[in-house]
Amino acid sequence: MHPALLGLVTIIMGVGGCVGYFWLSNIALDNFIYPPRGPNAGRNINRANIVRPWLFLFPALFALSVYLAYPVVETIRLSLTERVTQSDGSTTYDFVGFANYAQMMAEDKFWEALGNNMMWLIVVPALSTAFGLLAAQLTDRIGWGSIAKSLIFMPMAISFVGAAVIWKLVYDARPPGTEQIGILNAIYVWFSGNEPQQWLTVPFWNSFMLMIVLVWIQTGFAMVILSAALRGIPEETVEAAIVDGANPFQIFFKIKIPQIMGTIVVVWTTITIVVLKVFDIVFAMTNGQWETQVLANYMYDKLFRANDWGVGSAAAMVIMLLVTPILVWNVYNARKEMK
Template sequence: MSPLLQGMVTILIGVGGCVGYFYAANLLLDRVIFPPSGRDPGRNISRANAVRPWLFLAPAMAALGLYLVYPVVGSFWRSLYNRDGGSFIGLGNYTDLAADPAFRTALFNNLLWVLVVPAASTFLGLIAAQLTDRIRWGNIAKSMIFMPMAISFVGASLIWKFVYANEADIGLINAIRAGLGFQDPIDVIQIPFWNTFFLMAILIWIQTGFAMVILSAALRGIPDETIEAAILDGANPFQIFFRVMVPQITGTIVVVWTTITILVLKVFDIVYTMTGGNFGTQILPSYMMSYMFKDDGRATAVAFVIMLIVLPVMVWNILQARKEMR
């Protein structure tokens, strides 16, 4: 079977299965288990209605339990065992992590990523949203900025490998350098410390589009009158933007910011593809990958550390998002 056909069959089975499940489950509930007949039909109807939500929730709960709750518990349990899972070593993996300088480098780099990427993406997205809002070719510009969102992290990394390539004929950076008269090409992803920022640029490039789309919608939701009132109050465009518009969408900005933060803590592909964690660019997810299948105990311990770091950001994100919806 061709992959295309395979995909279509999968979609058909998936969607058809969902529809079929809800239809059949409802039918079973209403006709067989609690039919609206017999001695007390009213009670049967209310019983059926009490059961129905659980019926609808059941598949989702089963899937979440199987693919989220069980892995969390299982991972934690695995992280308490040694390399091959043969013997229980308690928190041994965690103490080893704390003692490993490579882990500390990854933690420090990850901190940089968390500080820079969400801030830069959100800020650039906000500026892009505002600047593209009122111009004729704004929508074209928006599509261009949004397009990287559609590229996988690995794909994006490959594109940027060309940008950073260590040869003036291929690499954009070195081509510009050559154009400016510099002789020898440089390998930007080997420059210590700064190379981390060059890797961040890839994720910023991808995430700016996301931030722009969400913030653009938020900016459009601001009542025009408040902006007109600010014009009458004598505010210049910068004051209007930063003192009247941005404060009105802080909630959305926080949601975008935290969403990107959570993503940053999970992305390993870019580092993995670009440097494989070499040249001091390691971050936690790629550090975890480097131990996977070699020392699953330690890899799951790293996974757990990442989860603990993401959790508070996630909680805040959800709280903010809920507040926005109200």
């Protein structure tokens, strides 16, 4: 079946299935399980009203259980076992406890990946939030601010792999003496007169080259959220600061930022979660070579290249353990903002 037709059929079946489920389940509830008639009519109506919300929640709970809870439990199990292929071709999983975690922590590549992830955590959320806040403030002060916001937000519409390909061309290096199609090397050769550099192979600095891609993408997200927060600041506080003689910098740093600090934290932690799971950019640009390995790429290498499901699952659990506290904190702050 053609992919477009298959997608259309899937949407129709999905929507139709949901409508059919809600319709039939409510009919069954009202007519067969708790019918609103007879001597227990009042009690049945109350019971039906208690059960009805769970009918609507059931598809979401079922999907979360199948696609979220079960994979987590299965990953924990795999991280504590070793996959063994028997002589007859069958596969068994032998319990090995924390041996996979010990093996993972004994590998230099794991610590390289963990160190790089920590560096990403420091740089990317800070720069993305700072640039997003700066863009939100400046675009609100110019007449063509909406156009500027659209241009800044545009990278959010590009997939991580697509953005990686674009920036790989920016960093591209051609042999000396030939025309450079990579913008960075073209500028570098023009001003310095030196030979073009293979930027993605330079240890330490190449990680920052990769981080720029994610900062470029996430700045638009931070700008949109923070721009809405800035617009929500009461004008009276700004006007009072102007009357008291505050300059624009004092208004921005001492009046506006304190009032949107909760939103800044939410944006920061949201980008932090994205950073902890970063995979596509590293995979498409360096594949973890030249000391650019990150945890998600390390997990992929173990699972699908080394076929070591135990260590790969252990790496997945490390990522989940790092993400969970930040996710909980993010939800807590988001709910506090809503009160």
